[in-house]
Amino acid sequence: MSTIHAPDLVTADGTLAVGVEILETLFDEAPEIAFFVKDQTGRYLVVNRSLVLRHGLQRKSQLIGNRPSDICPGLFGRVPANQDSRVLKTGRPILNHLEMQLRQPHCPCWCLTTKLPMRNEKGDVTGVIGFSRDLREPVPLDDIPESMAGIIAEFEKNCGQPTSPARLAAASGLSPARFARLTKKIFGLTPSQMITRARITASSRLLLETDDSVANIGLECGFCDHSAFTRAFRSATGLTPTEFRNQESDGS
Secondary structure (H helix, E strand, O other): OOOOOHHHOOOOOOOOOOOOOOHHHHHHHOOOOEEEEEEOOOOOOEOOOOOOOOOOOHHHHHOOOOHHHHHOOHHHHHHHHHHHHHHHHHOOOEEEEEEEEEOOOOOEEEEEEEEEEEOOOOEEEEEEEEEEEOOOOOOHHHHHOOOHHHHHHHHHOOOOOOOOOOHHHHOOOOOOHHHHHHHHHHHHHOOOHHHHHHHHHHHHHHHHOOOOOHHHHHHOOOOOHHHHHHHHHHHOOOOOHHHHHHHHHHHO
């Protein structure tokens, strides 16, 4: 086996020299991560196998040269394209954004998305690099401290009750800091993200399975009013509750 010496990884100006081919190969071995590099128009330049499969495709070449909106129909395709445009325009990154994405065919999943601007030597934004990481499935309740397990299970069954990270921690008999550490370890989320995910998951199910009004569903799932529900739902999914309900019902 050949040995790579540290100096070989550094360019003359002291920057790290790692080709995108290496990153592509690395992320091909991470099925829980969708990795991508996009050009200054938001078109895919590099993708990993996981991203191809999420779109229900067979080959990377089917993604290369396209924007997300070209591949995924409806608002679920436009949302990541709009995110890319915002990063390219402002140069500001998107870090660990909790959002619902769509696996083909029509299978929602929860991810944490990070997108960073790429810049040339002049500092101009020339593209976007990033990934979306699937949230880990909750571990068996036996692996969670008993004082915490019952509180989380009860909240997920009745997420409409008023609560906060501090209240959940206190009810579990844990300090806020320890509760936060355990939540991150078990779910891969902060306590606030865990609360939001539970409420959005419950509300999305009610939107699809019932004819109840959007306002009533929001209140039932713990949001203080229709506006707060819409803001949280749009932040997590890229859609308003009404758009989500209509898109799924018309099959788009």
